[in-house]
Structures are given as C-alpha cells and as structure tokens.
Amino acid sequence: MEALSSLIDGFGVLGDPANIMYMFIGITLGVLIGVLPGLGGANGVAILLPLTFTMSPTSAIIMLSCIYWGALFGGAITSVLFNIPGEPWSVATTFDGYPLAQQGRAGEALTAAFTSSFVGALIAVVILTFLAPLVADFALEFGPAELFAVQLLTFCSFVGMGKEPPFKTLAAMMFGFALAAVGQDPTTGQLRMTFGWYELLRGFDFLIAVIGLFGIGEILLTMEEGLAFRGKSAKINPRIVLQTWAQLPRYWVTALRGAIVGCWMGITPGGATPASFMSYGLAKRMSKRGPNFGNGELEGVVAPETAAHAAGTSALLPMLTLGIPGSPTAAVLLGGLLIWGLQPGPLLFIEQPDFVWGLIASMYLGNVAGLIVVLTTVPLFAAILRIPFSIIAPVIVTICAVGAYTVNNALLDMSFMLIFGVIGYVFKKLNYPLAPLVLALVLGDMAESNFRNAMVLSDGNVSIFWSNGLVGSICGLAVFMLFWPAISAGLRHLRGTTSHLPAE
C-alpha cells in the first residue's frame, strides 16, 4: 500500500542521528513542560517555536511534535501525584489517579496512565497513517469556498459542542478574528485597527497571545489557591510497572473505546479535553467497575488517558491535510508551519512528502521513546515539583517573557503577553473558552482570504457557499452545529414539559 511505503520512507528521514537527538530532547522538554503549570502544551510549543527557526523545518517539527508528546505524557504526572491537572485534558485523570496515589498506589496509576496514553496515541497514529493520504486526496478537490466552509464548520462546532455558553464562545472566537485582522490587510495592504499605533503594523502574533493566555493566565489562576504544592511521593520501579502491565489487558475494551472516542474528537475539532471526559463518562456507565470510579480504579485512569492522547494525536490529521488544527497546540504547530513557508493542506502531501512522512514516522518513535523516558524519569520530575513555588513561579514567568520576546525581538510583545495573561485569567473565570480564540487568531487571515477568494470567484454572490453538494452539505452541517445549543435547549424544553426527568 502506498501509505506504508511512504511511511517507510519517512522512517528513513529519521535515520539522521540529529533528528533522533531532537526527538529525545523534545520529549524531555515536553514532559518538563507538561509537568510545570503555566507551561502547558500549547504554551510550551509556542515558547520553543522561535528557537527552532535555525533548524530545518523537518527537524524542527519533529522536535516540536515530540515536545507535544512529552507534554501529553507529563500532564498525567501532576494529575496523579498532586491532583493538579498539568493540562486541561488531564483533569479527568485526577478523578481516579489521585485517589490511587493517596492509597499509595501512585506507581500503578502512573504506569497505567502512561501505557494508556501510549496505546491511545499508537492507535491514532496508525489511523492517521492510512487516513491522511485519503483525506488529502479528497481535499485536493477543494476550492476556496470549500476550504472556507470547512473552517466555518470548525468554528461552528466549537459553538455547538462546547461546554461554554454559546454567546461567550462566539464572542471569544470573534475577538480572535478581530485580533487577527489588526495590522495590514493581506490583500489590499491597508492598515486595519492600528489607530495610528505604528507598533501594531505587524498585528498580534498568535504566539504572544498563546503564551499570555495559556501561560501567564494559567499561573495567575493557579496562584488563586496560594502556593501550596504538596504532592504524594511516587515509587515507580520495574516490578510495579510489570505488575500493572499484567493487569492492564483486562481493560482493553475501555482502552479501545477511549481510543475511538479520542480519534473522533481529535479529528472533528473537539479536542483532547472533551474526549477525556467523554471517555471517562462512558466507561463509568458501561463498565462493571463503574460504580467504584472516583475511588481509585485503574480503569478510571485508562479511559481518559487513551482518549486524550488519541485525540491529541489525531488532531494533527486535519491540521496536516486540511490546514485545520483540531486543538490549540495543533494551532500553534500550524502557525509554525506557516512561518516556515509550508502550507498545510492537501498540497503538502504532494509537495513535501519527506516532511510529512518524516513527521508521521516520528510520531511512532516519539510515542515509544516518550513512554520509556517518562517511566524512567518520574521521580526526577516529581522532585522538581517539590521546588517551592516562590522559585518556580518567577522562573516560569521569566521563561514566558523570553518566549514572548524571541518571537519578534520586540520588547512591546512582553507587555502584550502580560495583557493577554490578564485576559486569559478573566476569561477563564468567566467561562469564555480560549481555544476558539486561539484558533481564530491563527486561522483568521486564512479564513478571510478564502472567503474573499470565494466571493471574487462568484462575483459577490454568497450562494457560492451552497452551489454544489460538497460545499452545501458542509455549510449545512456548520449551520446545524451553530444552532445546536438552541435546538437542544428547545428539545429539552419540549421533553421537560411532557415527562418528569430526574434533576441532573
């Protein structure tokens, strides 16, 4: 099969020892980032992105995606040991992970979490390997109207499937678009919304926004509960690992289900976080051990972790094939690709096969390497977290400031980072979702130019968006997603008046 031979070529790209080294560096950095609050997946990749400008795009993306893996793995460490989710998608892992740690079974919990992550990601990568070329081929037919429709669907899905109030989701998203529009209009070169401020010529860089929103904002949020960072100790040795591995095959149904949920949520822009919750909820309802979830059930760790990692991995599928990132971190990676002059989308597979398949091959190896690294270094990372927050917090802020500066060598960007940090803090507290904001910021210019090109093609006729079956169905689905909250509220109201439902 063509996919397999391309994959093997991809592994050849990895044969370069420099790339292997970047892989391990990336994973180690990634786990560190995943473990420290405020340096989450999206933020960490954003900070380290400018450092990779001197590397070749292939090496750079390998290292960055391994950072991504590392962060995925690392988030579980703090969830289990400290009951603090290192990443939003590790929240569900705390439900059973921390109780296990409290019972002295932290080693088992961590082994289960890491192994589940490995399995979830592996299944997702295999699916990605075979599905990606198919989707890319299919997407070659896409014109600007279709591309805009897909992006529209992405954003409408946030409104439809997000937990946050739809008005706020729309507001956050549009805010992101507005921020993306600041600066020079890519088509006409006119200055938009700079209000005479020369520094805004470049517009807002999404990296600055990500570092501020997810980095500084996260730290401010963590600070609310004060500086306590007391965690359970973890003893993880080969015996515990093997013992846990012996137990895990029992949960293969949960793992498989989690992986499928994760792949689905990752490809459609749901993301790893809802995937982990959904998988946990499903497992709780469908498993024999369900009632015991929340008290330290290994299965309660397997479910969310497989889903979260499958989702995180498969989020890369739409990013590579369609240019639609399925998660904020994928959005940052997408931004990086754009900076290197690589245009994600169907043409990428044709024009840059080395890059694409090298990346996909690195996902396999990165996953394996990640599992090894993380199993062996847990005590080290747990020790790092014992460093008092009064030292760690300013160091993290300094690193964020460095990250913000290195994007454009502009001092002003650090102040913007701070402003975004406060925005991130307030938004999170008020339940405004940040992911659509970031996605809009990254995709804003692209979406607008697709829209404009489509309009030019149709001579100003909006009906181009339902002119053929493909566009029409995508747009139809998008509109449906957009109004889903209203529809489901209406349905609930109808049902509620005719039957007595137990209070949720």
Place this chain on the structure above:
Amino acid sequence: MQDQEHTGGGLVSARAVDIVVALIMVGIGALVMADSLRLGAGWAEDGPQSGYFPFYIGLIIVVVSLGTVALAVFGRKQNRDAFVHSVQLRHVLRVLAPTVGFIALIGLIGIYVASAFFIGASMRWLGRFRWRTIVVVSIAVPFALFLLFEIWFLVPLPKGPLEDFLGY
C-alpha cells in the same frame, strides 16, 4: 483540583464582572465596526473592501455580547458566586504586581538582571528564604539562562547596562 471553601470575603459577584466584561466586548465590537466603516465595508469592483470581513466580525461581537449582558441581567441561571475572593485576589496580585514590575524593568536593565531581582524578590516576599539562598539562586538562574540563550542558542535577549559594561 483543590477545592477549598471560601466563606465570605467575596469581592465582587461573578455576575457583575460578567456584565462589565460583556459591555467591554460590546465596546470593542463597536470599535471594530467603526474602523471597518472607515476603510469601507462594502464592495469594490474587484471584491470585498478591506473592512468587509471585520465589520461583520465586530457586528457579531456586539450582538453576542449584548446577549450575554441580557442573559446575565435577566437570565434564570444566575451565578451568585463571587468572581474572586479577597484571599484569592491577594494571592494573584502577589504574582501579578511583581510581574508587571519585572516586565517594566526589562526595558531598562535587561532581562537577566531584571529576572535576578524578580526571582530574588519573589523568594524573599513569597518564600521567606535565607538571604544566602536567595542570592545564590537569583544569580544562578539568570546566569544559566544567559549561557543557554546568549552562548548556546545564540538568541539575543534584551540586555542592559551591566552587559554593556561586561562587553556583550
């Protein structure tokens, strides 16, 4: 997540902040619309004018945020919790205020010296360490950063009079 009970000491209700932020968003949306109208939000001969897309973005922001205000004022599910308790706010400010100072200082004395002060101040006021530890750590970390960025990665960071003096 740690879930502590904060009884009393709530500074301002979440609902109030919700309304204020939504009103600010309305203002931002209006601003976007205004600037788009300046550029022209209609149709030129060869396609949409520069302000076409942003105009509708601004419009959506205004409409949606007015909706948020309406929901907050008249809606059934009122969030009566406090937006932030004074204890929490104090903790947040203890990091935010020094951070603002830090960023301001970077422009003046460079990031390495600024971070030395930042880390040192944080250790002293938030951590109560002994002076000896404070001095060691707050010099060691920027020094390590210096080696990492200036020497190894060759990524220039903002520097100040001290580095000028040392010849960098």
